[in-house]
Amino acid sequence: MTDFSLESFLPYQLSELSRRVSAGFxxxxxxxxxxxxxxxxxxxxxxxxxxxxxxxxHDRVGMDKPKVSRAASRLEAAGYITKMVNPQDRRLVExxxxxxxxxxxxxxxxxxAAYQEELLQTLGDGAQDxxxxxxxxxxxFDGPALDTPQT
Numbered sequence: 001m002t003d004f005s006l007e008s009f010l011p012y013q014l015s016e017l018s019r020r021v022s023a024g025f026x027x028x029x030x031x032x033x034x035x036x037x038x039x040x041x042x043x044x045x046x047x048x049x050x051x052x053x054x055x056x057x058h059d060r061v062g063m064d065k066p067k068v069s070r071a072a073s074r075l076e077a078a079g080y081i082t083k084m085v086n087p088q089d090r091r092l093v094e095x096x097x098x099x100x101x102x103x104x105x106x107x108x109x110x111x112x113a114a115y116q117e118e119l120l121q122t123l124g125d126g127a128q129d130x131x132x133x134x135x136x137x138x139x140x141f142d143g144p145a146l147d148t149p150q151t
Contacts, residue, residue: 021119028111033104038063038071043080043097047105051094053086080104
């Protein structure tokens with residue numbers, strides 16, 4: 001036996017918090033629209049740019065390439081995205097939202113903003129300081145760029 005406590009280990013606490021916060025938001029799209037967390041992340045990323053490769057999404061959202069590819073295949077089958085081979089580099093597959101995908105993002109974006117506002121309200125007066133510290137931690141570990149949310 002050691003004095004180590006998993007429950008007070010910061011990486012574990014952050015992982016559990018992330019899982020719970022993500023699960024809290026996923027209830028808004030999982031049951032109603034049938035998309036997973038991975039599919040939401042792909043769609044949300046695609047809503048920022050016209051066409052994005054699987055590799056770029058992998059780099060940006062921290063999911064392995066097979067998971068991004070599976071999510072993209074399910075989204076394509078559901079009519080939310082299209083896949084096209086990049087004419088300059090045929091090894092790259094570019095993804096983009098369809099009209100149906102754009103409509104879903106337009107529906108979910110205000111829900112996401114309200115969920116984020118609810119989280120910030122829960123944090124209270126120290127919310128922006130907390131978010132700043134999360135961004136700083138992400139930068140230390142060379143993670144994807146995180147932006148400080150606007151209140």
